[in-house]
Amino acid sequence: MAEYDQYKMQNPLTQYTRDEFPKQKQTPPGLQSEMNVVPDCGEKTYRGTGRLEGRKALVTGADSGIGRAAAIAYAREGADIALAxxxxxxxxxxxxxxxxxxxxxxxxxxxxxLSDESVNVKVVEDAVNQLGGLDxxxxxxxxxxxxxDIAELTTEQFRKTFETNVFSLFWITKAAIPYLPAGASIITTSSIQAYQPSPTLLDYAATKAAILNYTRGLAKQVASKGIRVNCVAPGPIWTVLQVAGGQPTEDLPSFGSSTPLGRAGQPAELAPIYVYLASQESSYVTAEVHxxxxxxHLG
Known part of the structure; x- marks a missing residue:
């Protein structure tokens, strides 16, 4: 990174590496700490300003990538965190x-x-009990x-992808909503794949489209409770997901290079939007995708 200060103006073209990523492969779900070119999740760059002081957050996928970046940012903004x-x-x-x-x-x-319904319910209950609430x-x-090739896409993989990406979303929000007070925020994670699906990601792209639709519908359902629901849709972000089977190994060196900015994004670049959507600054924002x-661009 050019500067270790998220607030200092920088050239987005060169803020992070434009070099080719090394070919590599891990067994899913993979470990970020073992990646060749470890993603920036804001460990050294995110500086909080107290925007979430006293809040209580549950973050799924919190070990690496975007979830890790959101968790670090939330903590530095003053929230207590449950890491799923x-x-x-x-x-x-x-x-x-x-x-x-x-x-x-x-x-x-x-x-x-999280592909198991009972795990989602327990995660919510444990988060509420150990944090003293959830918002x-x-x-x-x-x-x-x-x-x-669709001929190689198994029913088992198709089902598991939907259970992890979509069913879990249903199970965890259903379990959590009774505990959420007015002013609470739910933030889901879709993808540019919901709009521009890659031919190698039939099941994944379909789940991301479902997440987008689910988010908008849920937002309208719970608006009367004072709960906001919004969605973040990343493009090509350098995470362990990519090296643990998310991309063909031969495509990794050029990952993200076809974007107008000419590089892959880093998880730290998404943390501010997750903070904004969680904070009171976005009080009139719900049922939106960012x-x-x-x-x-999306669409």
């Missing part, structure tokens, strides 16, 4: 937990496979596996 993550990613989530503690905030670790949901966890795409 896959049990295989404990090494990464422990790093996040340490950063939350360094920010002087309470942290709760909630391992589990922010940042739902980032997802499954992405590239398959070049793209962070490097110029490959």
């Amino acid at each position: 993550y896959h049990p295989d990613e404990h090494k990464d989530v422990q790093q996040v937990a340490d950063l939350v503690k360094e920010a002087g905030r309470k942290v709760v670790l909630l391992p589990g496979d 922010i949901l940042a739902l980032v966890a997802g499954k992405q596996t590239a398959v070049e 793209g962070v795409t490097g110029g490959n």
Whole structure:
């Protein structure tokens, strides 16, 4: 990164690397700490200003990538955090937990496979009980596996992708809404894939379109409760998802280079939008989708 200050004006073309990423492959779900070119999730760059003081947040997929960036930002903005993550990613989530503690905030670790309904219900109950309440949901966890030919796309993978990306969203919001007070915020994570699906991501892109629609419908349903629901739609962001099967290995070197900004995004570049949507600054914003795409616009 050119400058270790998120507030200093910089050239977005060169703010992060434009070099080719090394070819690499990990077994899903993968570990960010073992990536060649570790993503920037704001560990050294995010500086909070107290915008979420006293809030209580549950972040899924909190061990790495966008979820990690959101968790770090929330803690530095003053929120206590429950970190939901896959049990295989404990090494990464422990790093996040340490950063939350360094920010002087309470942290709760909630391992589990979110493709299981009972795990989602338990995650919510544990977060509420251990944090003493809940008023922010940042739902980032997802499954992405590239398959070049539909003939090779199994029913098992198709089902698992929907269970992880869509069913979990339903289960966790259904369990959480009874606990959320007026003023609470739910933030889901869709993708540019909902608008411009890649041919190798049939199941993943379909889930991201479903998330977008679910978000808008839920927002209208719970508006009368004073709960806002919004969606973030990233473009090509450098995360462990990409090296753990999310992209064909041969495509990794040029990942993100076709965007108008000419590079992949970093998770830290999404943290501010997750903070904004969680904060009272977005009090009149609900049922909206916010793209962070490097110029490959939504629609």
